[in-house]
Amino acid sequence: MKAIVVGAGISGLIASKELSSLGANVYLIEEHKKIGLPTHCGGLVAPNFWQKLGIPKKKNLVLNEYSGISFSDGHHTFTLRTRKPFLFAISRILLDQYVGDLAEKKGTKILAGERIKKVFLYKGGVKALSSSGNVFESDVAFIADGLFGQISNKIFPKKGKSLLLASQAVFRHSLEPSFPLVLLRKDFSEDFFAYIAPLNDEFARVGVASAKPIASLVIKKLVKAYNLKQVEPSKHWGIWIGGPTSKVSFYDKLFLLGDAAGFTKATTGGGIVFGSILSRLLSKYVASSNEAEKKLAKERVNYLKKNLEFMLIIRKTLNFFGPSFYYPLLNKIANLRGIEKVVETLDYDFLFDTSLFS
Ligand SMILES: Cc1cc2nc3c(=O)[nH]c(=O)nc-3n(C[C@H](O)[C@H](O)[C@H](O)COP(=O)(O)OP(=O)(O)OC[C@H]3O[C@@H](n4cnc5c(N)ncnc54)[C@H](O)[C@@H]3O)c2cc1C
Known part of the structure; x- marks a missing residue:
């Protein structure tokens, strides 16, 4: 089987590695010259x-391990501590390059x-045309071109209030490096939050996402309040909080992945x-020859969607009440006896199951 994957972010890289492992002939096409x-x-x-x-685990990808998390509304700060790390800060550049190497080892050809x-479907499969005039023909195509990818946005447009403007940069800081600080303030973001995530005792990633273009103002306030010093220019991108697409597969030949699919x-x-x-x-669904395995993969995609839809309900509820309502509630939860044990055992990626369990 021939497969093309458009976009070498983490979703395209993981798909390429998996497809190659399952015996597919994979071309991974990335517009930038360097992975990551x-x-x-x-x-x-x-x-x-x-x-x-x-x-496989690779130690040098992990920049910091957090044994807790702090929340602040600008007036009060509280910290939820855990006995063992419950959150990691990793290097996205190194992660993408590492998965790229793994994919190449399995046989993926990265262009x-x-x-x-x-990208268009034809009787025999899928064709992708590149700006330099190359034509790639394959049996299936995976579109992992990210949040602003033009190909996926024609199929599943990401716009409106659910598309938040996000900015981030690395700053010198003087905070406690064991906890990220999450700032829940309506004047910072009505629909999301700002954060200071220390990478070590010197540098931290500082960012904010909001439907309103107020990032530079928020970052200015953070710089003043926490004595931060910017060491690189801010990067501007987006965060999608509108939930997953209703359809990831088209005629079993074209698939949306990652941010392109709203995941x-x-x-x-x-x-x-x-x-x-x-x-x-x-x-697995595409490259496996085992029908039971294919069926299971399809069911699990629906399960992922259910979890993402549940998180969408949580986000809508939080945004409806606003931080001034849920910040005190969070504070109360943080003070419950034994809460750190719950935090350590929770799986934040699967909040639906976690809530049932809790
Ligand atoms: C400020 C900020 C903070 C975040 N923090 C976190 C976090 O802490 N934890 C977390 O899990 N997620 C976080 N995210 C989200 C995370 O970054 C994305 O969900 C993730 O990068 C999506 O990966 P992807 O592979 O789907 O898309 P991307 O990483 O965007 O990759 C898409 C790739 O496709 C390429 N491409 C696009 N169009 C074409 C084309 N036409 N031809 C060829 N190539 C193309 C692009 O160059 C890019 O390499 C954050 C996002 C932002 C903006």
């Missing part, structure tokens, strides 16, 4: 993300610096884990 760059991601993942992505401008958590904007799991499942 440019990056705009916060890189926060649960410690068990290795298993979810299906990759970097090639932009796909059109980001509406609660936190995280997309690394859900995007990667979707890639693994759809690769």
Whole structure:
């Protein structure tokens, strides 16, 4: 089987690695010259993300391990501590390059610096045309061109109030490096939050997402309040909190992956884990010859969607009440006896199951 994957972000990379492992002949096409760059991601993942992505552990990808999390409304700050790390800050650049190497080892051919401008179905399969005039023919195509990808946005447009403007940069800080600080303030973001995520005791990723273009103002306020010093220019991108697409597969020949399919958590904007799991499942669905395995993969995609839809309900509820309502509630929960044990055992990626369990 011949497969083309458009976009070498984490979703396209994981799909390429999985498809190649299952014996497909894979071409991964990326418009940028280098895998992993440019990056705009916060890189926060649960410690068990290795298993979810299906990759062997590699220590140097983890920049910081958090044993707690702090929340602030600008007036009060409280911290939920855990005995063992419950959240990692990873290097997205190194992660993407690592998965790229794994995919190449399995046989994926990576074509970097090639932009796909059109993908269309024909009787024999799928064709992709690149800006430089190359034509790629294959049996199936996976579109992993990200949040602003032009090919996927024609199929599943990401616009309106659910598309938040996100900005992030690295700053020098003087905070406690063991906890990320989440700022829940209506004047910072009505629909999301701002964060300071220390990478070590010197540098931190600082960012904010909001439907309103107020990032520079928020970052200015954070700089003043927390004595931060910017060490790189801000990167501007987006976070989608509108939930997953209703359809990821078209005629079993064309598939949407990752951000292109809206597979980001509406609660936190995280997309690394859900995007990667979707890639693994759809690769299995397409390349496996075992009918039972295919059926299971399809069922699991629906299960992922159910979880993402549940997070969308949580996000809508939080946004309806606003931080001034739910911040005190969070504070109360943080003070419950034994809460750290619950936090340690929760799976934040699967909040639907977690809530039932809780
Ligand atoms: C500020 C910010 C902070 C975030 N923090 C976190 C976090 O802490 N944890 C988390 O899990 N997620 C986080 N996310 C979300 C996460 O970054 C995304 O969900 C994830 O990057 C999606 O991966 P992807 O492979 O689907 O898309 P992308 O990583 O966007 O990759 C898409 C790729 O496709 C390529 N491409 C696009 N169009 C074409 C074309 N026509 N031809 C060829 N190539 C093309 C692009 O160059 C790019 O390499 C954050 C996002 C932002 C903006």
